[in-house]
Amino acid sequence: MELLSSIRRNSIGLGIFAVFTAGLIALTQLYTKKTIENNIIAAQVAAFNEILPAQLYDNDLTQDSALLEPDDLLGSKEPVKIHIARKQGDVSGIIFETIAPSGYNGNLYLLVAIDKNGTVTGSRVISHKETPGLGDKVDLKKSNWILSFANTSLSNPLEKDWGVKKDGGQFDQFTGATITPRAVVRAVKNTLIYFEQNKASLLAQ
Structure with missing residues (x-):
């Protein structure tokens, strides 16, 4: 008991x-x-x-967003999220959550900000699995390379110069690592192309 x-x-x-x-x-x-x-x-x-320069928008970018249909130019088979910048109600720019699908170790996930005139105001690689000391230099914590896209557009540089220097373009590659920067250059360029092709609907969000 x-x-x-x-x-x-x-x-x-x-x-x-x-x-x-x-x-x-x-x-x-x-x-x-x-x-x-x-x-x-x-x-x-x-x-x-x-x-994205603060003077370009007065709305909450984390709340003002939309989903785009999948598109190869944005590197995704899934809907792609964008954040819409507005100034006094008018669309002043778009931040794309785009993908570079051809990195050395897989996809690289980027933010690419483009103003209403089709100019990149800035970009960042926010997630990747690239090799430390080589491909990871696309990360701003490792180098300033990603800053080279600021103020670029489809006409600046010319289309033939949208590539790494090894391919005859104007963007630097990394010693011992060309695949990763090549993928990022292509992704930023493709995002600009998507913006230009869909400019009317994007600015009418």
């Missing part, structure tokens, strides 16, 4: 502990989920501010 009573007491104690622990985990997840979401938004805002 004493053994059964002991087992019963222990079972009740373990049950109470399990309920308490589950509740604590649920509360922790609820709290951290909001914190993580806030951190993601803050990181987005910081990235947007780096690639």
